[in-house]
Amino acid sequence: MYWWWNGYGYGCKTGMKIYEMTDEQRIKLLLDGGYLTEGQADLLRSRQTISTDLADSLSENQIGSFSLPYGFATDFLVDGIDYLVPMVIEEPSVIAAASNAAKRIKNSGGFRTFPTSRIVYGQIVLENITQASLSRLEQASSEIFEFAQNAHPSLLKRGGGVVSLNFNYYDEFVEIELGIDTVDAMGANMVNTILEKTSQKVSTMINGDVLCSILSNSGQGQVITVEAEINFDQLSTKTMAGHEVATRIVKLSAFAKASVKRAVTHNKGIMNGIDAVLLATGNDFRAQEAAAHSFAFESGQYQPFSEWHLAEGKLVGTLKMPIELGSVGGAIRALPMAQLSLAIMKIHSSKQLQSVVGAVGLANNLSALRALVTTGIQAGHMGLQSKSLAISAGAVGTEIDLVAAKLNQTKNYTIKNAQNILLELRDK
Ligand code: NDP
DSSP: OOEEEOSSOEEETTOOOGGGSOHHHHHHHHHHTTSOOHHHHHHHHHTOOOOHHHHHHHSSSOOOOOOOOEEEEEEEEETTEEEEEEEEOSSTTHHHHHHHHHHHHHTTTOEEEEEOOOEEEEEEEEESOOHHHHHHHHHTHHHHHHHHHTTSHHHHHTTOEEEEEEEEEOSSEEEEEEEEEOTTBOOHHHHHHHHHHHHHHHHTTOSSEEEEEEEOOOOTTOEEEEEEEEEGGGTOOSSSOHHHHHHHHHHHHHHHHHOHHHHHHHHHHHHHHHHHHHHHTTOOHHHHHHHHHHHHTTTSSOOOSEEEEEETTEEEEEEEEEOOOOSBSTTTTTOHHHHHHHHHHTOOSHHHHHHHHHHHHHHHHHHHHHHHTTTOSHHHHHHHHHHHHHHHTTOOTHHHHHHHHHHHHHTOOOHHHHHHHHHHHHHO
């Protein structure tokens, strides 16, 4: 058996699918495809968790490290570039769903992405400030801007820095809002450094108190749009024509706009993919979650991050949301697995990573909607869940597949059923 690779697709001469391979065969596939070096392959094979020193440096009171499955989604054609996308997730079916939809989209031309700026906003919050102090500050805004600009000189050298300064007024508060281009870093520490230095200068210019200085996780300066057009023939099921599937997806998308309860679940499916890539790349997924919450409420009513409509004989999906991440800095540089993920994707910038992450969100969304309007979500989901159910029931080694197969046959996905199947198996 040997692997076949042409730079765009992969497989092996036996016709084995990636999900049918062992983990060692998958590692070999990535090695042969030029996605991994021998050293990186060894890192994967060692199944090492992080070192004690690294764990101690990243967090407090550590007594170990916590592992989750690390896999990759396939067939992501994003802005003309083919990606394998590493994902860290404990939920069965998320990687399968991402790959499944990505292939349908690839066969229809791939994802197009439209990142905007990558600006992080920061707030210097002032209270009890007199009108005279406020006037002084407003007149000195160019001076404050210059000071902030020079507070992190390396950022300027990298082509980033402060891009805006605004005063915002609340009842008893005044806020100096800085917009900062953090280039490839997520930027929280950088922005906080700039804000704290600047607030010291500001405090010398006012009668009043600087209440705090902190970045905003609103993600307002990091909104990305991802689009995909899907041919109807890529959507059909055994029992439903592609056009009908597409029409039903559009209706369900409209329902998500009308129903907050549905919109939340619609968005959870998108976050399944987004969070899994953020974890795999060592990014701060809590920052992303916070940005997503804020954006969902932007119009005043909680809204879905994506919408689907029909145009020119195709199903067209558009995802629009902030994606708050970095491709350098924070834990990314310290975590070997995060570095490995960026290497597998051949990521060169935070904008590029944003595009891939957005595409994964839209792919997971399409898979969920297609399943919901056709077979229902449980058919595929529980089929994949059966293995973890088998393990929870006590199955080991070859028992796992046997118990899982029987669970899928009976379609009774309960721990009790799994235990009974295992007992029967061991009695034979
Ligand atoms: P860092 O503090 O690590 O700063 C980014 C680093 O990346 C800098 O050292 C910078 O070097 C370096 N760098 C290398 N190449 C580039 C490049 N091309 N573009 C930009 N920087 C580059 O991380 P962040 O400022 O990104 O902060 C992220 C961390 O902050 C995360 O761990 C997050 O969890 C945490 N955090 C989050 C908060 C929140 O979200 N509310 C609050 C506080 C912390 P140089 O300095 O030489 O330019």
